[in-house]
Amino acid sequence: MKRLTSGGRIDRAKPLSIEFDSKSLPGFQGDTLSSALLAGGKSLVGRSFKYHRPRGIYSAGAEEPNALVHLRQGNRHEPNARATMTEAFDGLVATSQNAWPNLQFDIGAVNNWLSPFFSAGFYYKTFIGPFKHSTKFWMMCETVIRKAAGMGRATYLQDPDSYEKRNAFCDVLVIGGGISGLSAALAAGRAGAQVMLIEQDFKLGGAALSDAVGGEGDTWIATVHRELMEMQNVRILTRTTVFGAYDGDTYGLVERVSDHILAPENHQVRQRYWVVHAKRSILATGAIERPLVFGGNDKPGVMLAGAARTYANRFAVLAGETIVVTTNNDSAYIVAADLALAGAMVTLVEMRASVAQDIMDSATDAGVTLHLGHGVLQALGRKCVTGAVIVPIDMKGRATGPKKTLPCDLIATSGGWAPAVHLWSQLYKKPVYITSGTCFVPAPLETHTMQPAGTANAASSLAEVIEQGCSRGAEAAQAADCTSSGGDIPKSFSTGAFWQSNISPLWAVFDAEGKFPDKAFVDFQHDVKVSDIDQAHLEGYVSVEHLKRYTTTGMGSDQGKLSSVNALARMADLRDVAIPDVGTTTFRPPYTPIAMGSVVGHEHGRHFRPTRLSPIHHWHLENGAKMTQAGAWLRSWYYPKGNEDLRSAYIREARHVREHVGIVDVSTLGKIAVQGPDAAEFLNRMYVNGWKTLNIGRLRYGVMLREDGFVMDDGATARLGEHDYFMSTTTANAAKVLAFSEHLLQTSWKNLRVHVTTITDQWAAFAIAGPKARDLLSKVSGADLSNDALPNNHFTQATVGEVNVRIHRMSYSGELAYEVYVPSGFGRYVWEALYASGAEFDLRPYGSEAMGALRIEKGHVAGPELEGRTTMKDLGLEGFASSKKPFVGSVLRKRPVLEDPERPTLVGLEIGGGIAAKAGSLLFPETGETNGHGDGWVSSTTYSPALGRNIAMCFLKNGQARMGETVRVINFVGNEELAAKVVSHHFFDPEGKRQNG
């Protein structure tokens, strides 16, 4: 192999420094990594997945199964990159993968010798033992297998680049910038449609780029490109792949913005993910050549015929100097001719018995030696091809005569072409088989919004390619009401013959006994041989879906681009049916692999989801608070003094609340405005308790059930006016309660005159709790907050400074407590006013940890108790339920299974010893077996500052009847066992004297 001295679409004035496995490669601007590898004489570029067989470059496109390499180093290192799709750039560093210690001498090759044990489905049949320790044996083998598995190695370093996501809308999305795509874009653009033309390569032209430089094709492309560039309504994206076609005429694209340079420049992104909504699309994706199958057909030095021509004409690289081209169709003749013209000795091994004279002449006139009615039986050589064994064959591909060995360094195969129907199949599933092209094409249906054009539709001449492109483009534009046009259809030009005319269905060559003399591969990337397909058939896995999954054919990152038709053909032969009767599997996005980063865009780390901040957030930070996440919110967790840790801080804060006064920010709680003449009726239906008697100026605690009778949420609702209620929910359930309310009001309760509106962000809320709470608030607001003026469950309007606020009297901590509601814009102002006035009363802030400890001491239920598996009865809250009116869940809560007296009920635990119980620990009687789920579980746990001991709230079978009993508290995950005494969960001030004063 060598670089030709002239020709090619490369810029010889711009040499590039490229390295592969630490060796420098002679590359130029316009090369790909694969063309540079071939120019540098590298035939061995990888080791196969399972057998670690030596592999070389098989193609020049996205279908490449062998030349998978590590690209770049350090934090931009990426595995499994196709060398054929890697645009060469200065400073490109690549290394081989899946070989140790190196490509030449790979220890993994032992797998090749052990290959009989690694046939299809081997892992379903091994490591299954009815013997003792069989699971342990598998786990031991698994650690070894895991190290050997996979192909490339990824980096654990942080990706330094940024990615972005963009939305776009167009009338016509043209997928593919080859001749048919350019024609379609031209027609649609001339008609005035908004067009996006997308091409995965860095150059437009598609298959025409494989014609010799300076031909009619180049002129054609340049002319059309120029006209397209002048249209304001046409956007062209190169280096962009349409990887997915989705419902709703949506397409996913990845634009490789900076992949072709060493690092992104000018703060540019590395890649851009486009979500495109297109009214219509044109599938102008071309066709992918189909391999021929024979013994040793995976060796370095065997490649697709079209690829050999592409390397010669586009990249000025001769991939071999003594070449055997073998084919079952006419398209390989221009390959043979061009390679001979480039200086190679070419022999064409034609599998058909007869070929049109003019086709034969096109090769023989260029000096190609032709053998009709022969096939390549075997490729010879170890780490590269040294010869081809050819035989005369019959109509089935079976050898009918003596073997002859042709020395060669390249075998270029053409088994026909397969239209790239993948994106079409993602949308419309099954393509149809046409015997005229021995290939699958999109099933034609006018109502489809994606229409194929060109060789993607098995067009059989360039004129047809252009005509289809123009027609589909014009039709697509018309569907978007764009019909102005003008301009002639660009003329066709001469290029090689297409594959359809007189193609033979032959795809494999075997000896007179019907055997392959060496491993014959169908799926190169997954090392699936013809014999694996035969084995699948033998074992009964004959449907196409079983064939795929049992052999793993088509399941590599190339998604069967080269293997699917041949695999179907073999199964069809074995089952003695036609290929279409075997069926096809569905292609899935992405068409080619995409980086995770591209679809993540900027949505990672802190940008994975929004962070919700309280209006007081910055005050907390400024005053030393450690924050914690509560859903999307940040809440202050504790305010450490000096070098206090969490435990010291919250104990101090909680004690301070009970002894003096504390202030905690509860702005995150859900708040919903419930307004309208039927508001009370609505509340009556939503909550288990009654609301018709709630007067203005009063508030009431409520419990809400789900439709299936389990407790959903709790909170207090205040009546602000005749038709105006202020509902609060837990932080976690705010959105759920609102959505549920809206659903009922808009579907089943349409006649209720009620509006519900979220006002969570509109109100800041603070709880002020402790013996001095009344004194503090009276002073700062001037309001009468005496026990007579504002008893429990009442609220009043007041002012703090110049701001109108509401003061609700309600206690979560069990202390004398109030909640102050402030319009959120004034939140910090009021907080700071309270804080300043509070100095006199030794007011201190407390966080969610202390708040949690306080409420657990009182035995109040919260999220860990209301986790969706508990009923009112379990929680001991049944007394709240009204017997006078129905409410959501009122009937289903009475299901016998929910009334089962064996259900665990809420009680408390005094933990023995100095270790706190872990939430989720299971409860068991003091003695006996500890199997299964035991008698219950721990829901909330804390070290109680007020009681000086570890306590917990828990659910325990027959809890009420077991007061004083000792139970075991077992954390199986952490391997910990504690003993605890069952007590009431109202640990501290059970009569509520402190909060009622």
Place this chain on the structure above:
Amino acid sequence: MIRIDCPICGLRDETEFTYGADANVRRPAMDEAEMQPWLDYVFFRDNPRGWHREYWHHVQGCRQWLVVERNTLTHEIRSCDLAREVAA
């Protein structure tokens, strides 16, 4: 990407909505005291292959509940109405 034609907001991506499941179920009257109608309403659903009438909630838009006819095989959307405007 399913796109839903919200009667208030226009054609929007599905990501703006929350799925609300079967819209053919009828909630029993509040005073229904029998258990079975509630069991049917909460737990039992048909699972049609093909056209399905279902709720979607436009949470990132107008917050209206919509009744949408979607084909469970093809994700084609046939109609989209405000829940408050169609039969309960």
